[in-house]
Amino acid sequence: MPRVIVDVMPKPEILDPQGKAVHGALPRLGFSGISDVRQGKRFELQVENVDESTLAEIATIAETLLSNPVIEDFAVRVDA
Template sequence: MGLVPRVVVDVMPKPEILDPQGKAVLGALPRLGFSGVTEVRQGKRFELQVEGEVTEAVLADVHRMAEMLLSNPVIENFEVRVEETA
C-alpha cells in the first residue's frame, strides 16, 4: 500500500487574541506536576482526504475553505499543508 496524501489545515488564534482555553491548560499543568511550560495556545486541526492528486488548484480550494468555513479570519490564522500517510 502506498502513501496517501492528506491536506491538513491548522487553525490558531492570532497572537494578539486572548486564548482562555490555552490559559486554562497552562494553569492546570503545574497542578499536574508539569513545569517549564511558559505559554499554551489551543487551536484546531482539520484533516481533509481529497480525490485524486493534490494539485495547486486543490490547495487553493482548501485555502478558500479555510477562509470561509474552517477559520474565523478576524481572530484566527491558518496554515494549509500536505502530509503523507500510510
C-alpha cells in the same frame, strides 16, 4: 489518498482562555517548563490529488468555513 491538514490557531493578539486554562493546570499536575499554551483546531481533508488548484481551493475553504479570519490564522499543509 493524499491528506491535507489545515491548522487553525487564534491570532497572537487574541486572548486564548482555553490555552490559559491548560497552562494554569500544568503546574498543578506536576509539569514545569512550559511558558505558554495556545489551543487551536486541526482539520484533515482527504483529497483525490494534491495540486495547486486543490490547495488554493482548500485555502478558500479554510478562510470561509474552517476559520474566523478576524481572530484566527490558518496554515495548509500536505501530510506526508
